[in-house]
Amino acid sequence: MVNLDDKYNRSFKTLRVSLLSTCNLGCIYCTMGSEDEIAHDHRPQTPAANFVKIIAGLHGQLNLKTIRLTGGEPLLYRELETVIKGITALGIADVRMTSNGFLLERMAPKLKAAGLRSVNVSLDAMDAETFFAVTRRKQLQRTLAGIEAAIACGLEVKINSVIMQGQNDKQILPLLNYAFKQNVPIRFLEVMAMGHLFGNSEKHLFTQHQILDVIASRYNFVRLARKTSATANYWQTEQGGIFGIIGNESEPFCQDCNRLRLDAEGNIYGCLSNNNPIPLNGNENNIELTGKLQQAMQQKQNLHFVGSALSMMHIGG
Template sequence: MTEIKDSFNRTFKTLRVSLLNTCNLACVYCCFGNEDSKENYRSGKNQALQTDELLKLIAKLHERLDLSVVRLTGGEPLLYKELPELVRGIRNLGINNLKLTTNGLLLEKMAPALQDAGITSINVSLDAIDPEVYHLMSRRHDLSRTLRGIEAAQRLGIEVKINSVVMKGLNDSQILPLLKYAFERSIRIRFLEIMAMGHLHDTADQHFFSQEEILARIDTNYPAFPLPRKRSSTSNYWQTRDGNIFGIVANESEPFCSDCNRLRLDAYGNIYGCLSSNNPISILETESQNLDSSLREALAQKQSIKFTGSTLSMLHIGG
């Protein structure tokens, strides 16, 4: 069967699945509005598709694309009612590189079940190590729960990584403390430039903190040298003199669109070829033999050089 590619030789090998569009945090880069709207982010546990429906869609995509990686996101994926069953189902499809991105609030409780089901790696979103800054970013006083979740996963031998969105004037003071926390625990940490998504589509510049600024801050305590970038990687990596490695996702400073291999599936059975697209492509009723046209349409959504932003919320598409 002919591989689906575009003029940049890009194809889909990584599938990111947004399991639901609710979350138990209300982070400032994802949620905007009054207290009522923030509570709406937290209160529901809406999942539009049942586990068997999701598995059928993932199986259909895997059969055509021979996926290398599946990453489960949200919203907050640990709110998904049948998460361990879903993970087992995906592994039964022959996909062994199965990852998850979470805010960590429920990780302490769920880590054993996730390990047993077959999760191989967990990325924890942690934007501050100071309790007050954590509250400023997430609008909840739950830092200790997230840290306990990280510790629980590490004790079980699950690979844990940390993602930290950096926003100027809000949490850029946390870069060095977060590095120290990660290095002391042998955790790979990545700092993310803020993306022009959702309510920040037209205002992200106000809090933008560039890769250059992040590196300058790090260099004061941890001089480092760059490592070669791997194809389709979203991150640039550096290594300190002590051998510690950290990354930066510089979607604005050094775009990685030209070799992106990611396909996104939302909680309603729609696929997206790029975060910059607001146009969902439903595959719920698409027969396997007709899937190619939908995948080519998704591939055409990819940007040639640089991510242009989208009004689509990270809550819906999972980053």
């Protein structure tokens, strides 16, 4: 294992892999919404074998515990089952995915069979009109059907909801009630200063405190102890429902972040707040790879996420 020199004693144990920079939704916190941005990318997708080769090298150095597959939208990646099987064959059993759920209903069972353990599904509204306003796509029911299919086939499921001031902040309680009905945790996310929102996110920010105030109007709850390296703070209601808030502005979690990111072109990043790619090809020797991992560790923020012009569609949430 590589010994990373970091005054906060941070390490890389979770690798987030952006399989492609394409999405079939046009969420307003991710893109400007032009069809060029959200149309299918016609460039060839990176072969699963390339991803597995790079991940194998990183695992050999870092003893990774968790791989999270992201995008763009990972369900659009044609070799998704193959890459999941390749990762588990490396001895990494905890393979997770973040998805918009649009194609999940038909794919969930075979992904579970391939070795996927859990999925976080983005759901930003329970009202069809608000869902369309945020995602620029209709068919809210497709996402709900995907969530329920994933639950039914035995995948661990969490719901992720990005809350934006004046856009979907009235959806907090409906989203919470749906998650409680499905008996799955939900995490509300403060909007992140990424891509087109870099330097322009404050007017959209609906804070952790504001979210808690809304929930307190309906539920009594207590705060749960935060787990090491967790992105979310969690609370439990008197009825037993669990919800979390990823308060990257209100309550940053940089101090023990253990995440490393790999994009679809084979570049690694130590932090979302840094858009300087560090290229890998899977052929690095141990010394070369250690040096690049040291560079990635130096990208981490000391105390607070500051954002980047890097698009979330490129590097994943």
